[in-house]
Amino acid sequence: MFGKLLKHDFFATGRFMAVVYAVFAIVAVYLVGSVHFSGNELDSVGEMLSYIALCLIAFVNFILTAVVVMSNFQKTLYGDQGYLTFTLPVKSSSVLLSKTIVSIFWYLAAFGCFMIAARIALWSAGEAIGETTLGLVDSILAMTEDGLSLSVIIVSVIAAIIEFFFLVVAFTMVAFLAITISNTRPFQKHHSLYAMLFMAVIGFVVVKLSEVIGKEPFFGFNYNFSTEKIAFAVGDSAKLAVAHVDLAVPLFLIIVSVGFFFITHYLMKKKINIG
Amino acid sequence: MANALLQIRNLRKSYGSHEVLKGISFDIPQGQIVGLLGPNGCGKSSMIKSIVGLINDYEGEILVNGQNPGVESKKVVAYLPEKNYLPPWMTPKQAINYIADFYSNFDKEKAIAMAQTFELDMKQKLKTMSKGQQEKLHLILVMCRKADLYILDEPLGGVDVVARDFILETILKNHAENSTILLSTHLIYDIERILDRVLMVKGGMLAVNTDVEKIRENGNTVENLFREVFSNVW
Numbered sequence: 001m002f003g004k005l006l007k008h009d010f011f012a013t014g015r016f017m018a019v020v021y022a023v024f025a026i027v028a029v030y031l032v033g034s035v036h037f038s039g040n041e042l043d044s045v046g047e048m049l050s051y052i053a054l055c056l057i058a059f060v061n062f063i064l065t066a067v068v069v070m071s072n073f074q075k076t077l078y079g080d081q082g083y084l085t086f087t088l089p090v091k092s093s094s095v096l097l098s099k100t101i102v103s104i105f106w107y108l109a110a111f112g113c114f115m116i117a118a119r120i121a122l123w124s125a126g127e128a129i130g131e132t133t134l135g136l137v138d139s140i141l142a143m144t145e146d147g148l149s150l151s152v153i154i155v156s157v158i159a160a161i162i163e164f165f166f167l168v169v170a171f172t173m174v175a176f177l178a179i180t181i182s183n184t185r186p187f188q189k190h191h192s193l194y195a196m197l198f199m200a201v202i203g204f205v206v207v208k209l210s211e212v213i214g215k216e217p218f219f220g221f222n223y224n225f226s227t228e229k230i231a232f233a234v235g236d237s238a239k240l241a242v243a244h245v246d247l248a249v250p251l252f253l254i255i256v257s258v259g260f261f262f263i264t265h266y267l268m269k270k271k272i273n274i275g
Numbered sequence: 276m277a278n279a280l281l282q283i284r285n286l287r288k289s290y291g292s293h294e295v296l297k298g299i300s301f302d303i304p305q306g307q308i309v310g311l312l313g314p315n316g317c318g319k320s321s322m323i324k325s326i327v328g329l330i331n332d333y334e335g336e337i338l339v340n341g342q343n344p345g346v347e348s349k350k351v352v353a354y355l356p357e358k359n360y361l362p363p364w365m366t367p368k369q370a371i372n373y374i375a376d377f378y379s380n381f382d383k384e385k386a387i388a389m390a391q392t393f394e395l396d397m398k399q400k401l402k403t404m405s406k407g408q409q410e411k412l413h414l415i416l417v418m419c420r421k422a423d424l425y426i427l428d429e430p431l432g433g434v435d436v437v438a439r440d441f442i443l444e445t446i447l448k449n450h451a452e453n454s455t456i457l458l459s460t461h462l463i464y465d466i467e468r469i470l471d472r473v474l475m476v477k478g479g480m481l482a483v484n485t486d487v488e489k490i491r492e493n494g495n496t497v498e499n500l501f502r503e504v505f506s507n508v509w
Contacts, residue, residue, distance in 0.1 A: 004376045015364065075362070083360035087327050088377050089349040185291065273290070274329045 005098035058117030069103040078183040082274040103172040166253035173260035214249035286335040297479040311459040313476035353422035363402035386419040418449035
């Protein structure tokens with residue numbers, strides 16, 4: 001049953017997201033092909049427009065993802081479609097878990113889309129001015145030539161990816177909790193307004209707590225790349241790098257996400273009246 | 276009551292300080308068609324939502340086939356809400372596949388055949404369908420399940436007389452053998468002839484719980500009894 005929930009949640013959200021990714025893919029292919037075959041210059045209006053469109057889609061995609069995921073959550077659980085969802089012979093925790101997984105997938109896809117757009121933009125800009133730009137792997141190898149330990153860099157990158165992942169999970173759970181609270185009886189009438197308000201408040205509290213716990217700027221996954229940290233680890237082993245990867249924030253995000261999942265589930269089950 | 280499919284004991288439900296269900300108790304046996312009658316706001320929908328698992332913060336006990344509302348009870352209850360509960364982008368084909376995915380007692384072939392009989396375009400989106408077409412689709416999705424208990428909330432509301440006859444005929448023809456139907460409505464005249472039992476809810480309490488046969492034996496009709504019970508409501 002859980003697989004069926006996932007399938008239908010992917011389909012419900014994917015109908016719109018598929019269009020976004022199809023447009024992104026067409027623009028990306030056009031831009032890469034056009035720049036490659038036109039003498040490596042962004043000299044036509046079409047190329048310039050597709051260049052701008054690519055960057056725009058990559059940025060807007062995060063907002064679109066958030067809108068699609070949150071409106072799907074609201075409509076299918078607390079709108080009229082809730083009559084269907086909550087009478088299915090499945091556990092309400094499975095319903096919530098399915099929506100969480102689908103949400104995380106789309107945010108990660110948006111991030112992947114952003115990275116691809118950034119890579120193409122850098123490449124096409126570099127081609128246009130006649131200089132080659134470095135990819136991530138090339139950049140890492142170049143850093144090692146400057147004396148940085150490869151293991152230090154790899155550990156830092158992995159730590160950053162893990163932290164980003166948990167950031168996405170926490171963001172999803174903050175949004176779901178905020179929407180759920182806004183659908184409880186006192187706030188039901190103006191639930192959209194309250195959902196935004198609760199999201200801002202809960203998000204602010206999580207940010208502040210993570211700043212205190214992590215002793216770093218909020219969700220500072222960039223700090224792993226910072227000169228200071230890497231310089232500190234130069235010439236040392238991977239152990240030293242690992243020692244300087246701050247696990248406090250990812251752990252905090254895991255605890256927050258799990259906690260918010262259970263609170264959302266409790267409210268969903270005990271405090272929401274559909275219709 | 277022996278062989279009670281639905282058992283409700285001292286059911287209470289409040290919205291804030293407003294109590295809509297004030298300790299309702301009754302049993303419904305297998306194989307009956309039961310009318311749940313009462314004016315708007317009397318607590319019918321809250322009771323139904325509690326039975327199907329949409330409302331969980333009630334007091335008292337609800338047992339469907341001996342189970343509290345949950346995954347197991349939802350397998351045997353086919354619920355037709357008052358509202359359109361399908362996404363507007365869905366087509367009849369997608370809706371049928373959706374229900375078939377989740378309910379093992381859903382007869383997909385029968386649903387497709389019924390959709391053809393009702394002349395529904397399997398590729399037409401719900402948002403472009405007429406209200407009548409949407410009602411037909413909802414009815415198909417519910418009545419093609421071999422359920423133990425069918426709960427139909429105002430299935431005749433907002434449709435003309437011909438459509439009402441069509442809906443009632445569809446329900447009678449297609450419900451599973453020996454199943455129970457709980458039919459909530461305020462259009463008593465249309466359903467009187469098919470009912471075995473009536474429950475009348477007044478001010479959150481059960482005012483009447485009797486066999487239709489007994490009402491008739493007393494020379495009365497369900498509609499007249501309804502008038503008597505609710506004469507002071509308006």
